[in-house]
Structures are given as C-alpha cells and as structure tokens.
Amino acid sequence: MATEEDSAVKEPLDLIRLSLDERIYVKLRSDRELRGKLHAYDQHLNMILGEVEEVTTSVEIDDETYEEIVRTSRRTVPYLFVRGDGVILVSPPLRTS
Amino acid sequence: MGKRGQRAFERTLVCVIQALMGLELLVELRNDLSIRGILDDCDNAMNVIIKDATVEDVEGVQKQLPLVFLRGSNIRFVHIPDNVDIMKLVEERRLMLDQAATAYTGKGAPAPKPQASVTTA
Numbered sequence: 001m002a003t004e005e006d007s008a009v010k011e012p013l014d015l016i017r018l019s020l021d022e023r024i025y026v027k028l029r030s031d032r033e034l035r036g037k038l039h040a041y042d043q044h045l046n047m048i049l050g051e052v053e054e055v056t057t058s059v060e061i062d063d064e065t066y067e068e069i070v071r072t073s074r075r076t077v078p079y080l081f082v083r084g085d086g087v088i089l090v091s092p093p094l095r096t097s
Numbered sequence: 098m099g100k101r102g103q104r105a106f107e108r109t110l111v112c113v114i115q116a117l118m119g120l121e122l123l124v125e126l127r128n129d130l131s132i133r134g135i136l137d138d139c140d141n142a143m144n145v146i147i148k149d150a151t152v153e154d155v156e157g158v159q160k161q162l163p164l165v166f167l168r169g170s171n172i173r174f175v176h177i178p179d180n181v182d183i184m185k186l187v188e189e190r191r192l193m194l195d196q197a198a199t200a201y202t203g204k205g206a207p208a209p210k211p212q213a214s215v216t217t218a
Contacts, residue, residue, distance in 0.1 A: 030127075046110040048177070081113065081175035083143065086127070
C-alpha cells in the first residue's frame with residue numbers, strides 16, 4: 001500500500017503508484033488478463049483490484065483442419081487480491097476491447 | 098500510522114490477507130483449483146490454513162476437506178468478500194499486534210498469545 005505521497009518518479013514501481021485508484025490492465029501468466037481498479041499494490045506486485053474483469057484465453061488446434069481456435073472466457077469479480085508472482089505486466093487500460 | 102512499517106510483512110499486502118482471518122473466502126490456485134472455506138491462519142509467506150473447505154476443480158467436482166494447509170506460492174487469487182471494510186480490519190489487526198508486542202516487553206508475565214503467528218526476523 002502506498003505510504004508517503006512522493007510525487008517524484010524514481011523507480012519503475014513509482015509508475016504503478018501513479019495508477020492507484022485508476023483502472024489498469026494486468027497481464028498474468030497462464031494467458032490471463034485483468035482489467036480493474038487498482039486499490040493497492042506492493043513490491044512483489046501483489047495487488048488488490050476492484051470491479052475486475054478477468055479474461056482467460058485458450059487456443060485449440062483442430063485435429064483435421066489444423067486451424068487455431070482462439071477461445072476467451074470472461075468473468076467479473078468485485079474485489080480481488082492478486083498474488084504478485086503471477087503478474088507479467090501492468091499498464092493503463094488499452095483502447096481495444 | 099506510527100508503528101506501521103516496523104514489521105517487514107506490513108510493507109507488503111500479506112497483511113490484508115491476514116486481516117481476513119476468521120472470514121470465509123475463496124482462494125484460487127495456480128493449478129485452477131479453487132478452495133472456499135474459513136481462513137483460519139495466514140503467515141507472512143501467505144501460507145494459509147483453511148477450515149471447512151470445499152475444493153472445486155475446473156470440471157466442478159467438489160470435495161469437502163475439514164482442514165487444509167496451502168502453500169502460499171500456489172495461490173493465484175484470493176476473492177475478498179465485498180461486504181467487509183478492509184482498511185478497518187487491517188488497522189484493527191495492526192493495533193492488536195502492537196498491543197501484543199507491548200505486553201511481551203512488559204514485566205515478564207506471560208502475555209496473551211496474538212491470534213496469528215507473528216515472526217519478526
């Protein structure tokens with residue numbers, strides 16, 4: 001959780017601090033993505049997100065045609081704690097989808 | 098906010114999970130299992146003990162387990178019940194730990210054991 005309000009951006013984690021209370025996009029391992037409001041984070045990138053939509057992507061390869069079928073499933077969670085070791089990247093939400 | 102940050106784990110978000118001890122929550126694991134139950138204990142590494150647990154896999158098959166120890170590294174998500182005031186719970190827990198610490202440095206009488214295991218090292 002953020003401690004003193006220091007507006008100087010000294011290290012990469014400070015960039016995340018700028019996104020506190022804003023909606024962010026988080027890419028996780030296992031082909032998952034989250035979009036939600038960042039309430040808290042720490043140096044491990046453990047995060048608490050509010051009103052978060054999780055998108056899980058899976059790719060299946062058809063046995064006969066060998067084409068890739070991309071499937072996504074979504075769900076919404078009101079208040080979620082995310083363990084930092086699963087986080088790949090954090091960003092302001094992208095314009096698409 | 099005086100003593101906050103004195104304990105190493107209070108500078109991470111594990112203290113939020115620890116503040117939820119005694120409440121029912123849903124934990125999602127990295128292997129896509131989900132465990133719903135009452136959080137009995139949580140340590141600084143996020144290892145948890147869950148009572149009266151229902152373990153559900155991707156297919157929806159459920160198992161009832163009275164007591165589960167889960168290594169923290171296996172956790173992907175923790176669904177926080179949305180009817181709780183998290184900040185209040187975290188502050189209450191911090192207050193309790195401060196009081197327990199004060200009691201320990203007292204006249205040497207055995208102090209009441211704090212609810213969770215607190216390791217400071």
